[in-house]
Amino acid sequence: MITLAPPIKEQQLKALGDQVAMVVLFSGSAPSGAGELTDQEMLVEIPTPAPAYTEYANARLVMAATEAAMVTRSGVVGFARLFDAQGLALGDISVGGPASNADLKFTHESAQVYAGALVRLGSWSIG
Structure with a gap:
């Protein structure tokens, strides 16, 4: 594992934030290394604004609602x-x-979502 110098980490996260156009929530476990999906099911596609982040703070990229x-x-x-x-x-x-x-915290302990309901990402960050 590599530990990046803070200015390099900031540059990399901002470059990632500039590219994000959609967040998709899935059921199941994440495949290693953002690999091929197997038995995971897509639950909702959430478009992000451009740019997808608002600021870099505390070594994290604060993402836009x-x-x-x-x-x-x-x-x-x-x-x-x-x-x-x-x-x-x-x-x-x-x-x-x-x-x-x-990185993405639900306001309640359960991360259950229901078909037909509306989901909005408010305060979230990556880093």
Whole structure:
């Protein structure tokens, strides 16, 4: 594992943030290295604004709030995948409850979503 100098980490995260166009929430466990999906199911696609981040603070990229998107399949969110505008997977991020160290925190302990409901990403960060 490499530990990057703070200015390099900031540059890399901002470059990633400039590319993010969509966050997709999936059920199941994230494949290693943002690999091929196997038995994971897509629950909702959430477009991000451009740019997708608002600032870099405390060694994390603070991501911009999104508009609401409709959940297409009910399930428990296991991870989120970031995509660029061409549909290329950029990476996977962790999902958890408010007390977790996850990148994307739900306001309640359960990460259950229901088909037909609207989901919006408010305060989230990656790093």
